[in-house]
Amino acid sequence: MRIDLHCHSTASDGTDTPAELVRNAAAGLDVVALTDHDTTRGHAEAVAALPEGLTLVTGAELSCRVDGVSMHMLAYLFDPEEPDLLAERELVRDDRVPRAQGMVAKLNALGVPVTWEQVRRIAGDGSVGRPHVASALVELGVVPTVSDAFTQEWLADGGRAFVEKHETDPFAAIRLVKQAGGVCVFAHPAAAKRGRTVPESAIAEMAAAGLDGIEVDHMDHDADSRARLRGLAAELGLLATGSSDYHGSRKTVALGEYMTDPEVYGEITRRATGAFPVPGTGGL
Helix, strand or coil, rough: CCCEEEECCCCCCCCCCCHHHHHHHHHCCEEEEEEEEECCHCCCCCCHCCCCEEEEEEEEEEEEEEEEEEEEEEEEECCCCCCHHHHHHCCCCCCHHHHHHHHHHHHCCCCCCCHHHHHHHHHHCCCHHHHHHHHHHCCCCCCCCCCHHHCCCCCCCCCCCCCCCCEECCCHHHHHHHHHCCEECCCCCCCCCCCCCCCHHCCCCHHHHCCCCEEEECCCCCHHHHHHHHHHHHHHHCCEEEECCCCCCCCCCCCCCCCCCCCHHHHHHHHHHCCCCECCCCCC
16 A cells, blocks of 8 residues: 655645645555645545545644744544634634734845735635745745745744744644544654754653654655654654655655555554545545
């Protein structure tokens, strides 16, 4: 089985619609997860278009912060209507607009002629975020790629145009996801080029609080980081996943470039009680 458990659509900051994402995934995958940032808005469209032979794992990537360090928590197969988790997702999502507007204002002060209208156009119907501001910088020729915007010079944590937003405490996120019947995996924990990373001691505390796994095989992890994370997962009794973190044309990584072992996927589905993987029946 070919399993990719971390993908984004236009419901957040990907460039494929949810329907396009599952159709593209069907060409090379058996299982794909839709994990847009702090939203489940793309799930219904993805399910409606799901091709035969492809299974969809519903989820979201939750914005968290611990000890001043930003991090992302992949939440799988939770009940999307569970009220406490829904309220927290909405709180995070609602803070995205003033945050992005603040980044535009900072960039203007730095002499960059980006506009809110430009960022809003790029985001479309998706939840606006830093990648949309980064795409605006690419359009203006300020940086060559979206990844090049995530530096201290521009949009990385603590960068010249960085603006903080509401982010969930990861221990609260774990509790809320578990309450909603879901499974929690710490996304790209060693992605140092994005900014400061969470120390292993904090990951151990999260494991004790119910964290299910860590994302090991990822485009932002080099070979040494993967080996270290795999050892840490074994030491802490955590599942080790692998995923592309696909964003369509916004990133160079392809669907299925990094994948999750079928046994690990099976354990994720066994632990989940809030929702279940959706088998494709042909789509629209």
